[in-house]
Structures are given as structure tokens and as C-alpha cells.
Amino acid sequence: MRQSNKGPKSLLKEDNSYLHIYFLSSYKYFFMEANNSRRNFISKAAVIAGGQVLLAKPLLSMTPFVSGFNESFTVGQVMDKFISEVPSGILKETVDTLKSGHKEMEVKGIVTSAFATVEVIKKTIEIGANFIIAHEPTFYNHLDDTAWLKNDSVFEYKNDLLQKNNIAVWRNHDYIHRLSPDPVTSSFLEKLNWKQYTTKAIPSLATLPSMHLEQVIAYLKEKIGIQQVRYIGDLQQDCSKLLFMLGAVGSKAHFTGLRQIKPDVLICGEISEWETAEYIRDARSKGDKVSLIVLGHIASEETGSEFMATWLKSKFPSINTTFISSGPSLSFL
Amino acid sequence: MRQSNKGPKSLLKEDNSYLHIYFLSSYKYFFMEANNSRRNFISKAAVIAGGQVLLAKPLLSMTPFVSGFNESFTVGQVMDKFISEVPSGILKETVDTLKSGHKEMEVKGIVTSAFATVEVIKKTIEIGANFIIAHEPTFYNHLDDTAWLKNDSVFEYKNDLLQKNNIAVWRNHDYIHRLSPDPVTSSFLEKLNWKQYTTKAIPSLATLPSMHLEQVIAYLKEKIGIQQVRYIGDLQQDCSKLLFMLGAVGSKAHFTGLRQIKPDVLICGEISEWETAEYIRDARSKGDKVSLIVLGHIASEETGSEFMATWLKSKFPSINTTFISSGPSLSFL
Numbered sequence: 001m002r003q004s005n006k007g008p009k010s011l012l013k014e015d016n017s018y019l020h021i022y023f024l025s026s027y028k029y030f031f032m033e034a035n036n037s038r039r040n041f042i043s044k045a046a047v048i049a050g051g052q053v054l055l056a057k058p059l060l061s062m063t064p065f066v067s068g069f070n071e072s073f074t075v076g077q078v079m080d081k082f083i084s085e086v087p088s089g090i091l092k093e094t095v096d097t098l099k100s101g102h103k104e105m106e107v108k109g110i111v112t113s114a115f116a117t118v119e120v121i122k123k124t125i126e127i128g129a130n131f132i133i134a135h136e137p138t139f140y141n142h143l144d145d146t147a148w149l150k151n152d153s154v155f156e157y158k159n160d161l162l163q164k165n166n167i168a169v170w171r172n173h174d175y176i177h178r179l180s181p182d183p184v185t186s187s188f189l190e191k192l193n194w195k196q197y198t199t200k201a202i203p204s205l206a207t208l209p210s211m212h213l214e215q216v217i218a219y220l221k222e223k224i225g226i227q228q229v230r231y232i233g234d235l236q237q238d239c240s241k242l243l244f245m246l247g248a249v250g251s252k253a254h255f256t257g258l259r260q261i262k263p264d265v266l267i268c269g270e271i272s273e274w275e276t277a278e279y280i281r282d283a284r285s286k287g288d289k290v291s292l293i294v295l296g297h298i299a300s301e302e303t304g305s306e307f308m309a310t311w312l313k314s315k316f317p318s319i320n321t322t323f324i325s326s327g328p329s330l331s332f333l
Numbered sequence: 334m335r336q337s338n339k340g341p342k343s344l345l346k347e348d349n350s351y352l353h354i355y356f357l358s359s360y361k362y363f364f365m366e367a368n369n370s371r372r373n374f375i376s377k378a379a380v381i382a383g384g385q386v387l388l389a390k391p392l393l394s395m396t397p398f399v400s401g402f403n404e405s406f407t408v409g410q411v412m413d414k415f416i417s418e419v420p421s422g423i424l425k426e427t428v429d430t431l432k433s434g435h436k437e438m439e440v441k442g443i444v445t446s447a448f449a450t451v452e453v454i455k456k457t458i459e460i461g462a463n464f465i466i467a468h469e470p471t472f473y474n475h476l477d478d479t480a481w482l483k484n485d486s487v488f489e490y491k492n493d494l495l496q497k498n499n500i501a502v503w504r505n506h507d508y509i510h511r512l513s514p515d516p517v518t519s520s521f522l523e524k525l526n527w528k529q530y531t532t533k534a535i536p537s538l539a540t541l542p543s544m545h546l547e548q549v550i551a552y553l554k555e556k557i558g559i560q561q562v563r564y565i566g567d568l569q570q571d572c573s574k575l576l577f578m579l580g581a582v583g584s585k586a587h588f589t590g591l592r593q594i595k596p597d598v599l600i601c602g603e604i605s606e607w608e609t610a611e612y613i614r615d616a617r618s619k620g621d622k623v624s625l626i627v628l629g630h631i632a633s634e635e636t637g638s639e640f641m642a643t644w645l646k647s648k649f650p651s652i653n654t655t656f657i658s659s660g661p662s663l664s665f666l
Contacts, residue, residue, distance in 0.1 A: 115607075115611055117611065117614055117615060117618065118614075118615045118618035118619060119614075119618050122618075136607050136611075137607065137611075140584065140588070140607075140608050140609075140611055140612045141584070141585075141608060142607075148585065149588075152588070152592060153592075153619070153621075154612060154615050154616045154619055154621070157615075157619045158615055158619075214666070217666050228561070228665050228666060229665075229666060230663040230664065230665055231663065231664055231665075231666055232662055232663055232664070235666075248605070248606070248607060251473065251474070252474075252481065255473070255482075255485070259485060259486075270605070270606050270607070272581070272603070273581070273603050273629065273630040273631070273662060273663065274448075274469050274470065274473075274581060274603070274630050275473050275474060276473075277662040277663055278448055278450065278469075278470075278473055278662060279473045279487060280662075281450055281451075281452075281662050282450060282451045282487050282490075282491055283487045285450065285451035285452050285455075286451060286486070286487055286490045286491075288486075288487070292663075294663065296606065297606040297607055298606070329565055329606060329610040329611060329613075329614050330563040330564065330565055330606065330610055330625075330627065331563065331564055331565070332561050332562075332563055332564075332665060333547070333550050333561060333562060333564055333568075
């Protein structure tokens with residue numbers, strides 16, 4: 001683990017690599033690498049079906065932003081406007097590439113969603129939009145590498161659907177997480193009405209009046225509208241310090257958060273059972289009063305796509321923008 | 334993806350790398366690599382606190398196996414006996430190393446469990462045993478790399494508990510999965526009374542008289558004794574072809590299984606929501622009649638540790654051997 005002074009807070013989801021970049025405050029960045037996979041990152045990111053990689057050169061200067069009603073914009077102008085608001089600016093290494101379409105396409109309408117699922121794409125076509133801004137991968141892996149999906153009927157069906165209907169898909173993941181404060185976590189805490197319990201220094205930590213774990217779970221379920229959660233802990237345990245590590249940031253980031261913040265509850269989107277869950281279980285056996293709540297990946301990050309729709313409506317009022325929930329993928333029985 | 338003729342069936346759990354090795358039959362091996370992480374495998378595996386890496390040279394010839402009552406054995410003799418029954422023999426690259434203790438220790442009693450949790454270690458000490466054979470990592474990552482856990486209070490507590498009580502822990506993961514048929518899947522299907530519906534060619538596929546998905550889920554829950562499952566699918570869907578990919582074999586192995594077997598239901602231990610779940614969801618939107626059941630990692634593989642206890646009792650009747658369930662880590666609410 002090493003600290004870095006590069007850029008603002010950063011969160012790159014791990015994907016079968018030891019690379020984790022996770023922020024715990026606006027001022028500290030934790031880079032944990034156990035192999036050199038990061039070195040191969042951009043070369044892999046270039047393998048994108050029908051897409052293109054964001055260039056490192058300053059495109060913003062070539063595509064000046066013009067706001068207003070009754071104006072039309074290209075996909076690239078919308079992307080560039082968002083990126084211009086991110087303190088780090090254009091990232092050389094990012095998964096935030098076009099998965100379909102191109103930057104010169106004229107935007108007819110935008111849909112924001114956690115995932116550009118087949119259902120979300122069909123709804124996008126139905127409402128006459130042609131640009132999806134998704135938070136997560138389109139083709140089932142972090143880099144949207146499609147080389148291994150050749151002749152895969154599900155991939156081909158989805159890719160054809162996008163191509164035949166001229167739908168652009170941009171993943172906005174690394175950029176949105178780099179805004180300060182991270183709108184994904186921030187919008188989630190706003191939805192819970194718990195933002196007043198956070199601080200600027202650690203915006204992902206809410207220090208609340210004490211509640212039982214059972215009450216925390218019930219509150220989360222009601223506010224986010226989810227069927228169930230998975231958890232580890234004593235339901236009668238008093239909880240005050242709640243650390244939110246939404247999405248799937250990886251177990252090493254979870255462990256760092258647990259060690260540094262010592263929360264009463266770690267609230268995650270997605271975990272590896274054989275990593276984070278076992279660590280929490282052993283910590284509890286040791287005597288630590290720490291619990292875990294696993295919300296589900298989409299449930300934990302979907303408010304970020306709602307934020308994205310609100311942002312687009314304020315910056316591009318002439319574009320018809322719609323948030324479409326991709327909904328949780330998994331049910332409980 | 335490339336096929337290989339090396340060795341018998343193989344299943345190495347992915348851990349933050351693109352390495353996947355998964356078997357679909359006794360005759361076909363699918364090696365999917367997207368980076369060179371495998372090359373670094375053994376060097377990383379050498380970083381083990383208080384443990385040692387299995388040597389590539391033929392230890393078996395140096396430690397002849399002697400069976401019988403009232404005899405004593407070392408940790409190494411028990412390990413070597415198991416490895417001698419695996420068609421591939423000693424693996425040069427494996428996570429199946431001693432995480433604590435050493436091969437020369439005299440065995441006073443053996444505990445088998447999915448995980449050597451702190452609770453399982455305490456129970457082992459209580460019953461006077463000193464050797465745990467676990468299926469999964471001890472220190473929260475696939476390679477049991479502990480360099481990044483320096484000064485971690487949970488790691489130190491667990492490691493001290495092992496060292497102070499002279500407990501040996503051996504992970505038996507790669508070896509047990511290489512027996513033919515794989516006892517982890519095989520014992521699971523036996524517990525379900527569904528082994529008669531499998532074939533030698535694809536022992537992880539059960540072709541049953543048609544049942545509704547809801548009935549499959551209810552049956553699994555009852556037989557394995559689990560509280561809930563997560564699933565994707567139509568509960569009234571007719572299911573006949575059930576593909577079992579237990580544990581956390583990784584999404585690319587899941588996709589290969591789905592493409593090649595075309596099951597009605599994929600039954601997994603653990604998945605990445607943003608990979609396998611999204612693929613299943615899109616496949617269903619495309620019109621494929623495929624469902625997903627996620628059992629939980631331990632629930633899906635714990636019968637393998639029961640098999641291990643039975644195997645030890647038959648081969649080492651003089652050793653007091655106990656299966657201890659590490660139980661599911663996560664609850665539902």
C-alpha cells in the first residue's frame with residue numbers, strides 16, 4: 001500500500017486484478033497494488049466493440065460547450081462537459097469509454113441508468129432517445145473487453161440491438177466518482193436523509209444517534225426500496241458509526257476502511273464472501289463490535305444515475321433526459 | 334480461451350486475476366487467461382505467514398504411508414496420502430499450502446471445515462485436535478498473502494491463536510477438486526439425492542424430471558438447510574438441466590458453462606453481480622430460458638469438507654477426525 005498525491009479522490013472498481021484505488025477522505029488516497037495489472041490497463045481498455053477510447057489530449061478545447069434551450073449537442077459535447085467539471089480532468093486510464101456509438105452523434109435524448117441492460121436499451125429506443133449514460137459495464141466485465149465474447153449469442157444480441165438502433169453508450173464511472181463529494185455516495189446519503197451526519201473530511205462516514213443494527217437495516221430497506229439485505233452481526237448491537245463503501249470496491253479497500261475508520265457497521269454494495277465476510281466474522285469472534293450490511297450492487301449505487309439525470313437536465317435543458325432504473329438483478333426466496 | 338490437455342480436471346478459484354481454470358467434463362479443460370498473472374502465482378504463493386509451500390519434488394517417496402489403528406502420523410503424511418490419490422500428483426503451482434504449522438508435527442486430531450475461522454480454531458483447540466484441513470483461505474485472500482495484513486489486529490489475533498496453540502492449517506482446495514469425480518460437487522449432489530441424474534462426462538450437470546424453478550429452490554433450501562437463496566428467473570419456469578458451478582469459480586467460467594451446456598438453471602456458490610447476474614438478465618431479455626440460483630459460497634461447498642472427514646476416517650482410523658461446520662457467514666433480513 002502506498003499513498004499518492006495524484007489527483008482528487010479516486011475509486012476504480014477492482015475487476016479480477018489487485019488494483020484498488022479507494023478514497024477515504026478528500027485528502028488521502030490509498031493505492032494498493034499487488035501486481036502490475038495497472039500497467040496493462042489502457043491497452044486492454046482499447047479492446048471495445050464498436051466503441052472508442054477517450055484520448056489523452058485535451059478534446060475540451062476542440063469542443064467548446066454551449067448551453068441553452070432549443071440547441072442540439074453531440075455525444076462528445078455532453079461527455080466533455082461532464083469531464084470538464086471533474087477536478088482531475090481527462091483520465092489517461094479509464095473504463096469510461098464509449099461502448100457503442102461515437103462522439104460525433106447528435107443527441108436525440110439521454111437515458112441514465114446503473115446498467116445499460118437489454119431492457120434499458122429497449123426502453124431507450126421506445127422513448128426515442130439515443131444516448132445511454134450507464135455507471136457500470138455493458139458487456140459483463142470491468143474493461144468491457146469483448147474479445148472473449150466472440151460468437152456469444154447474448155453479446156451479439158445486445159451489440160446488434162445497439163448498432164442497429166444507433167444507440168451510444170457511455171460509461172460514466174471513474175469520472176463521476178471523482179467529483180467532490182462523490183455524487184454516488186452523496187446522493188445515496190441524501191436519499192437516506194443522513195447527509196447531515198457526514199463530514200467533509202470523510203463523506204462516506206455517517207455518525208448517527210445510536211440505533212440497533214436491526215433498525216439500521218429496516219431503515220435502509222424502506223428508504224432504498226429493497227426486498228432484503230444480507231448481513232453479519234448482532235441485530236441488537238448499537239450502531240452509530242456507519243461507513244458506506246457502495247458498489248464493489250474490493251475487499252482490500254473494505255479492510256482498509258475497517259482498520260482506519262473502525263465503524264460499527266460497514267455498508268457495502270457487493271462483497272466477496274470468502275474475503276470481506278470472513279474478515280468481519282473473525283473480527284467479531286475476536287471481540288470487535290463490527291457488523292456488515294450487503295445491500296446489493298445496484299441498490300447501493302443507483303442514486304448516482306438519478307444524480308446524473310438531474311445534472312444533465314440542469315446543464316442541457318434542451319435535451320430530453322430520463323432516469324430509468326435498471327432495478328435489482330437478483331431476488332430473494 | 335484455449336484448451337489444454339494438461340492434467341485432470343482442474344478448478345482454481347479466481348482471485349482478482351483473469352486466471353480461470355474450470356472443468357466441464359473429465360475430458361475437457363478450459364483455460365482462460367487474460368493476463369499473465371498465472372506466471373506470478375508461485376512466487377506470490379511463497380508469501381505465507383508461518384506456513385510453507387509444497388515442494389515440487391516427490392515427497393511421497395520419502396514419507397511412505399502406513400495405515401492402521403494405534404499408529405501416529407505427521408501432518409505431512411496425511412497431506413502426502415491425500416495428494417497421492419490425486420491423478421495429477423504434486424502441483425507446482427497451488428494454493429494448497431500450510432497456512433500454519435509444519436509437516437513434521439505429529440497429528441493429535443484433525444478437524445475439517447470449509448473455513449478455518451476463529452470459531453473453528455477455538456473448537457479445534459477445545460476438542461484437543463491440532464490439525465485443521467480447510468477448503469478455503471485462512472487469511473481473507475486466495476493466496477493467503479499476509480504481507481498486506483501486517484499490523485492488522487484481526488490477522489494478528491488469528492495468527493497468534495494458531496501459533497500459541499500449535500495448530501497446523503492445510504488448505505485442501507486444488508487437490509480435492511482434482512479427484513475424479515470432484516468430491517465437492519459429487520458430495521453436494523449426493524446430499525441432494527440427485528447424483529443418479531448426472532453423467533460421468535459432465536458430473537456437474539444434473540438432468541432431472543422437470544420441476545418449476547420455485548420447486549428447485551425449495552428443494553435446495555430444505556436439503557442443504559439454508560435460510561434463503563438469491564435468484565434470477567421465472568419461478569414457474571420448467572427446469573430440467575441444472576448446471577452446478579459451486580464455490581466462486583468466476584464469471585468467465587460461468588459464461589463458458591452457460592454457452593456450452595445451455596442449462597435451464599445455473600446454480601452457483603458465489604457470483605459477481607455486475608458480471609454473471611447481468612449476463613443472465615440480458616440472456617433472459619433476449620429470450621433464453623435460463624435462470625440463476627446463488628446459494629452462498631459455504632453452503633455450496635461445505636459437503637466437500639464432510640467428504641474430507643469421511644476420507645480421513647477411512648484412511649487414518651487411528652486419528653480422531655471431526656467435521657465442524659463453519660456455517661454460513663451471512664444472514665438475510
